[in-house]
Amino acid sequence: MDAHVEADNAEAIITRIEHKSNKIETLLKQYKPIEALKTALEGSPPKTKDERCKSANWIVVHRALMAIKDLDSLFSALDAEYYDILMKYLYRGLSTGDRPTCDQCLRIHERLTEKAGLGCILRCLADTVNTV
């Protein structure tokens, strides 16, 4: 029963992520990479255990993440509420081992740590339940 509910739920989440993906593509075309990243981070599915949902959202976040060029304007526009979830995705990016992804994640990681402190890293590493 629970597995069934989870599966239904997963389908809904996937549909939502697809919508999000379209929206992000539009934002990127309008040269709004920061808005795109915010949209990607919003409604991330950490609570579900479904790996498909997590992967689908990671693809969307990755797309927006790689489009970021200007870190100064990113951090002046990004509110503190996004810090923790962004840090989680940065570590997911670093775990891929893909060179350009890691380069970009490290660049953002440096600035995010400056901005959000070590507490943000601690919260990301300590959280083994709500993974992204």
Place this chain on the structure above:
Amino acid sequence: MAAIWVHEFADCITCHSWSPDESMIAFCPNNSEVHIYRLLDDKWDKLYVLQKHDQIVSGIDWSARSNKIVTVSHDRNSYVWNKEGAEWVPTLVILRLNRAALCVQWSPKENKFAVGSGAKTVCICYYEQENNWWVSKLIRKRHESSVTSVAWHPNNVRILLASEKLFCYKILLATTSTDGKCRVFSTFIKGIDTKDSRAGASADTKFGEQIIQLDLSISWSFGVKWSPSGNTLAYVGHNSMIYFVDDVGPSPSAQSVALRDLPLRDVLFISEKVVIGVGFDCNPMVFSVDETGLWHPLTMLAHIPGPIPLAGIESGSFRTFLRFLGERRSASSGVKSGSQFSEAFGKFYGQSKNGSSNDETSKGHGVHNNCINCILPLKRAGDSPLFRFSTSGLDGKVAVWDLQGQEDLREFL
């Protein structure tokens, strides 16, 4: 200065406690002994060494009225030390544990003490007159991991049972555990605790009954404390969070505050409105609650990215205290993230080198150079409100802090 004195007693201190008149301090220098020092003519004299435990002493509590010291250790035992003449005489308390004892606290009435352990249990120990023996009663249920901290409710009569509209006398004990939860138990023991006259006849006072379980943290939780009135509960998580819980009872309201820096290990309520947190960041942090009931880290106010002007540091010692928190942060933020690890190490070991340009600040910098794991109130009789507290840490130092004359804190105290 906010820290009125600092003394390095040992290489490392696991815990400390003060004698009732605060003339003597008992601490464990990270071994199986408990050392008692007394301040005489500005010099600390080692008066006693309590040797009975086989392993590291993890908890010491010196009772305020009965002048008894209770110690617990990783050797799974506890001793109650009684001063007889010039000697401290130990009485063994068999806790019936199969793992280390981790923390201990006397109850407000000092007729019982609570021990948290690595055996997922809490021991409530009380003295049995007829057998001349300390008995340990175990709360075995509920905890799914080690109990890291215990705290007795200061007055015990405030829990209103919503359904029965009765005050119920329960003798509350709060615990934190490495399963991330904070729990509150009833520890009423028949024959030891007497029922309050207000308690209704129907009020069930079962020993070990769980009153509430707070599921706010996703990682290890530490350092639980009650506010002076017992209305608010604060504890910390190892994920750099601090949690405040109001109206502990049928309908609690909780607040989580994320920290910018390394996690805390222990907390202390200075008043209903001010909490001091200590931990891996080596510096006490101040939290206060505003009119709307929201808790804020006061130290954040001092945080300005980039170098902080040192001017005006002399005015108001508490401001100094806030400033050096901010100043140290700006010094470390210059380090590239590629050397996160060395930055952490620098924080622990190289801190005293920072800010040496200013005597006032450098003094503040070196207060603790390693994780602070113990914070205690210092309160002489008639001393109200609470102004002073002491901290000890893995750097082997004990520091006493004074908040008196801190104008920016006055409204909260």
